[in-house]
Amino acid sequence: MPSLSNDYHHGNLRHSLIEASLDLIDREGLEALSLRRLAEMVGVSRQAPYHHFRDKQALLAAIGERGFVQLNCNLQKVVEDESAPLDQRLYQAVLNYLDFALANPALYELMFGRVLWREQDDHQDTHDFQRYAKDCFRQYVRLFDLLKAQGLLPETDNSLRLAQLLWAAMHGLAKLAGDGLFVKREDLAEIARYTLARFRPSTPLQ
Amino acid sequence: MPSLSNDYHHGNLRHSLIEASLDLIDREGLEALSLRRLAEMVGVSRQAPYHHFRDKQALLAAIGERGFVQLNCNLQKVVEDESAPLDQRLYQAVLNYLDFALANPALYELMFGRVLWREQDDHQDTHDFQRYAKDCFRQYVRLFDLLKAQGLLPETDNSLRLAQLLWAAMHGLAKLAGDGLFVKREDLAEIARYTLARFRPSTPLQ
DNA sequence: CAGTGTACTTGACAGTGTCAGGATGGCGCC
DNA sequence: GGCGCCATCCTGACACTGTCAAGTACACTG
Numbered sequence: 001m002p003s004l005s006n007d008y009h010h011g012n013l014r015h016s017l018i019e020a021s022l023d024l025i026d027r028e029g030l031e032a033l034s035l036r037r038l039a040e041m042v043g044v045s046r047q048a049p050y051h052h053f054r055d056k057q058a059l060l061a062a063i064g065e066r067g068f069v070q071l072n073c074n075l076q077k078v079v080e081d082e083s084a085p086l087d088q089r090l091y092q093a094v095l096n097y098l099d100f101a102l103a104n105p106a107l108y109e110l111m112f113g114r115v116l117w118r119e120q121d122d123h124q125d126t127h128d129f130q131r132y133a134k135d136c137f138r139q140y141v142r143l144f145d146l147l148k149a150q151g152l153l154p155e156t157d158n159s160l161r162l163a164q165l166l167w168a169a170m171h172g173l174a175k176l177a178g179d180g181l182f183v184k185r186e187d188l189a190e191i192a193r194y195t196l197a198r199f200r201p202s203t204p205l206q
Numbered sequence: 207m208p209s210l211s212n213d214y215h216h217g218n219l220r221h222s223l224i225e226a227s228l229d230l231i232d233r234e235g236l237e238a239l240s241l242r243r244l245a246e247m248v249g250v251s252r253q254a255p256y257h258h259f260r261d262k263q264a265l266l267a268a269i270g271e272r273g274f275v276q277l278n279c280n281l282q283k284v285v286e287d288e289s290a291p292l293d294q295r296l297y298q299a300v301l302n303y304l305d306f307a308l309a310n311p312a313l314y315e316l317m318f319g320r321v322l323w324r325e326q327d328d329h330q331d332t333h334d335f336q337r338y339a340k341d342c343f344r345q346y347v348r349l350f351d352l353l354k355a356q357g358l359l360p361e362t363d364n365s366l367r368l369a370q371l372l373w374a375a376m377h378g379l380a381k382l383a384g385d386g387l388f389v390k391r392e393d394l395a396e397i398a399r400y401t402l403a404r405f406r407p408s409t410p411l412q
Numbered sequence: 413c414a415g416t417g418t419a420c421t422t423g424a425c426a427g428t429g430t431c432a433g434g435a436t437g438g439c440g441c442c
Numbered sequence: 443g444g445c446g447c448c449a450t451c452c453t454g455a456c457a458c459t460g461t462c463a464a465g466t467a468c469a470c471t472g
Contacts, residue, residue: 010419030320034459045421047461052419056460109320114236114311117385130387137388161400164389165375168382168401172374179323181336182343183370194367195374198404216451240428251452253430258450262429 014052014062016042021063025106030113035059054123057115061129064111068132071100071111075139079146086147090199093143094170094192101174102185108174140166162199169195220258220268222248227269231312236319241265260329263321267335270317274338277306277317281345285352292353296405299349300376300398307380308391314380346372368405375401 010016020041025033035056036046053059078092101108110116116129144159144166153162173191176183183191216222226247231239241262242252259265284298307314316322322335350365359368379397382389389397 013419035461036459047422048420050461105320112381112385112387114315114385117387133387158400161397164379164382164393164397165401165404167388168378168397169371169375171378171381172376173370175318175377176370176374179318179320181318181323181339182373187370191367191370191374194364195371198371219450241430242428253453254451256430 010042010044010048013042013044013048017049017052017059018062018066021059022066022107025063025110026104030106030109054125058123058125060110061116061125063107064116065129065132067104067107067111068129068136071097072132072136072139074100075136079139079143086143086150086152090143090147091193091196093140094166094196095189097170098174098177098188098192101170102178102188105178108178112171137163137167166195166199216248216250216254219248219250219254223255223258223265224268224272227265228272228313231269231316232310236312236315260331264329264331266316266319267322267331269313270322271335271338273310273313273317274335274342277303278338278342278345280306281342285345285349292349292356292358296349296353297399297402299346300372300402301395303376304380304383304394304398307376308384308394311384314384318377343369343373372401372405 017038020038021033024038024041035049039046039049049059053062074096075093078089078096081089081092084092111133116126140163141159144153144157144162147153148155148157148159173183173188173195175181177185177188223244226244227239230244230247241255245252245255255265259268280302281299284295284302287295287298290298317339322332346369347365350359350363350368353359354361354363354365379389379394379401381387383391383394
């Protein structure tokens with residue numbers, strides 16, 4: 001067990017680096033994230049991070065993983081909230097996703113950035129990262145399964161396809177609103193309802 | 207008018223740089239694009255590009271603009287193809303979009319990358335760039351307007367909202383399939399039909 | 413108490429965007 | 443025709459990046 005009060009051995013550098021990264025990208029954006037600057041922030045030499053991350057990509061994967069864990073935790077609470085009716089849970093799961101994306105634009109950009117998703121890369125870090133991401137996605141499949149089981153969706157509907165489509169729409173909306181291309185931010189909630197109406201035209205949402 | 211056969215004055219460097227950029231990112235991805243390397247490819251000094259682009263960002267905007275012009279041209283042909291029924295045109299417009307995104311992943315990434323869409327930036331280049339992007343988007347609004355005019359969609363539907371939603375879904379699908387996160391590439395066409403069915407449940411598509 | 417390994421350090425290198433200032437050469441004006 | 447203008451291009455320099463190599467400090471194990 002490493003001692004925590006030590007000038008030379010930092011104690012838990014890995015954790016500190018991830019924390020500092022989140023802070024940095026939140027304040028200055030993803031492109032401001034550099035290993036050297038990070039090392040300086042944490043008060044350590046430029047090469048020290050390499051004892052905890054194989055390279056920059058591995059650090060990025062760890063940060064992204066953190067994001068997915070947080071998002072997953074968030075969604076899980078919504079999906080398993082027995083006190084709310086299922087269609088309200090679905091609506092809330094969409095809103096929470098969009099909130100998360102808009103509240104952490106840089107982190108969201110990283111989580112779905114191309115760097116972490118190209119196939120070539122077969123290192124353990126990115127495998128872990130992608131596993132956590134898929135856990136997140138599965139929350140939506142599960143929600144649609146529940147809706148079907150409760151008769152709120154026809155049995156013939158395909159939960160996987162619905163989840164893929166819903167996720168695609170959410171991701172697109174997050175991009176549109178977050179970067180302000182074809183959607184004004186204040187219209188987002190209305191569009192979210194508009195979206196869900198296409199999935200379950202029967203019930204009104206507020 | 208500059209002479210074209212000249213060692214010192216390149217003649218039409220701006221165009222050559224954009225062309226070389228497209229070639230490079232197509233072969234090696236977006237992160238391989240550097241001004242210095244580009245200059246070398248074109249056979250010019252590293253500072254020469256700065257006489258045609260204010261900085262790297264301006265070059266990126268020009269490349270992205272090129273992408274939007276191409277996409278817009280592509281869509282316009284589909285939308286105005288009088289020989290096809292409107293619902294088929296819509297379907298084709300979706301397929302063409304997805305094809306474009308999957309065939310030019312690096313260019314697509316650039317076109318919708320965060321670098322070119324943050325608001326702060328108020329230079330002419332990015333304004334032009336964003337104008338072309340919006341032209342593209344308007345093709346879809348127009349298509350929905352046509353569908354309404356022809357009675358294929360209820361008058362109460364909002365073309366803008368429909369276009370926003372459809373575009374969001376397409377963008378999300380392009381991401382999902384292109385980077386292979388939650389969607390297999392071969393399922394994409396089916397999901398595209400699934401998507402459109404949510405917009406106009408009445409007609410079958412093939 | 414020697415020694416081993418982990419966490420950390422400094423030095424070095426190639427590559428990046430971009431600022432400053434100098435060279436070249438085609439064009440219009442006297 | 444000669445001259446200057448100025449767009450176009452060049453070289454030098456700087457601060458910054460990721461990362462390899464090789465050294466140092468410290469904790470723990472025999």
